[in-house]
Amino acid sequence: MSGRLAGKVAAVTGVGSGQGREAALRFAAEGAAVHGCDVDASGAEETATLVAATGGTMTVAGSVDLTDEAAVAEWIDGIGSVRGRIDVLYANAGRARFAPVPDIAIDDWRFVMTNELDLVFLPVRAAWNHLRESGNASIILVGSTAGVSGSMSNSRLAHTASKGAVIAMTRQLAAEGAPHHIRANCVSPGMIRTPQSESTLLNADHPMNTIASAIPLGRLGTSADVVNYAVFLASDESSYVTGTNLMVDGGWSAVLPH
Numbered sequence: 001m002s003g004r005l006a007g008k009v010a011a012v013t014g015v016g017s018g019q020g021r022e023a024a025l026r027f028a029a030e031g032a033a034v035h036g037c038d039v040d041a042s043g044a045e046e047t048a049t050l051v052a053a054t055g056g057t058m059t060v061a062g063s064v065d066l067t068d069e070a071a072v073a074e075w076i077d078g079i080g081s082v083r084g085r086i087d088v089l090y091a092n093a094g095r096a097r098f099a100p101v102p103d104i105a106i107d108d109w110r111f112v113m114t115n116e117l118d119l120v121f122l123p124v125r126a127a128w129n130h131l132r133e134s135g136n137a138s139i140i141l142v143g144s145t146a147g148v149s150g151s152m153s154n155s156r157l158a159h160t161a162s163k164g165a166v167i168a169m170t171r172q173l174a175a176e177g178a179p180h181h182i183r184a185n186c187v188s189p190g191m192i193r194t195p196q197s198e199s200t201l202l203n204a205d206h207p208m209n210t211i212a213s214a215i216p217l218g219r220l221g222t223s224a225d226v227v228n229y230a231v232f233l234a235s236d237e238s239s240y241v242t243g244t245n246l247m248v249d250g251g252w253s254a255v256l257p258h
Contacts, residue, residue: 003031004235009083009134011076012036013066013123014093016043019142019192021050022223023090026231028056032088035079037064066093066119076126085133088234090140091120096162100155109158116162124173132180139177140233142226143167143188143245145253163188167245174243183242185233190249192221216251 010027014020015036021043028034028051038044041062051058061078065071079086095115097108120141131137146156147163166186173184191212212220226248232238247253 003029004231004237005088006031008032008087008234009079009085010034010088010090010234011079011086011123011127012088012090012092013119014038015047015060016040017047019189019223019226020092021047022227023092023230024048024051024058025054025056026224026227027088027090027234028058029054030231030235032057032234033083034058035061035083037061037066037075038093039063039065066122067114069122072119072122073126076123076130080127080130080133086127086130086137087134088138088140089123089127089131090230090234091123092140092142093119094142096156096159098154098156098159101157103155104158112158112162116159117165120166120169124169128182131177131182135181136236136239137177137180137182138234138238139173139182139184140230141166141170141173141184141186143170143186145188145190145247145249147188148245148247149253170245171243178242183233183238185238185241185243186245187226187229187233188245188247188249189226190215190221190247190252192223192226214252214257215249216255219250221248221250 005027010032012023015024016038024034024036024047044060044062048058048060061075064075096112143166144163146160147167170184170186177184229246
């Protein structure tokens with residue numbers, strides 16, 4: 001299959017729905033051999049079925065707990081043993097909890113750090129040597145506007161801390177990866193309409209449900225908006241790009257609110 005990612009081996013986390021599903025579909029359509037995982041095994045299988053229906057190549061490992069060191073290593077090493085290398089690691093998966101500062105339970109704080117930092121760190125570490133085998137590898141992390149600014153309408157200290165850390169990790173991975181021809185970049189979405197956001201931040205009783213009116217481009221983002229940039233970062237078109245963090249937010253973080 002020809003395309004911008006033709007011949008590349010891509011590992012994508014969180015493919016069961018939303019941005020991860022979109023990435024799997026787009027990467028496969030561009031010619032990559034996609035290996036995906038998700039704790040939602042049925043969702044991951046559904047994504048694989050959708051990829052196959054379009055003629056793409058995708059292998060899924062359902063019910064992979066990305067916070068389990070051994071499970072992550074088994075999944076990643078399995079890809080490496082079959083393919084001989086990994087060209088793209090898209091660490092898309094993540095889960096958060098929100099609460100005002102005085103109401104943050106330590107268990108909720110640790111949940112966010114585990115599910116937004118550990119499940120980025122563990123796949124990256126496990127894939128590192130397989131990425132070195134590529135000779136032209138790309139790590140793509142997912143930050144957030146929360147990692148660069150505070151919010152008056154969303155109580156999200158833990159999420160802000162974790163996404164700020166992901167952005168910082170990107171720069172260090174770029175530094176340590178450069179001698180091995182491993183690039184690392186971050187895409188930081190603003191408000192994206194996904195099943196997860198619709199059930200939380202875009203819910204009718206949440207103060208952020210009218211956020212579209214404060215976004216300069218006047219609309220919420222889509223999974224495709226985010227994955228468009230991820231495709232670029234996964235491709236050889238971005239071979240001179242590393243250590244960056246691009247805001248995909250319709251201008252939200254660039255201007256003062258109305």
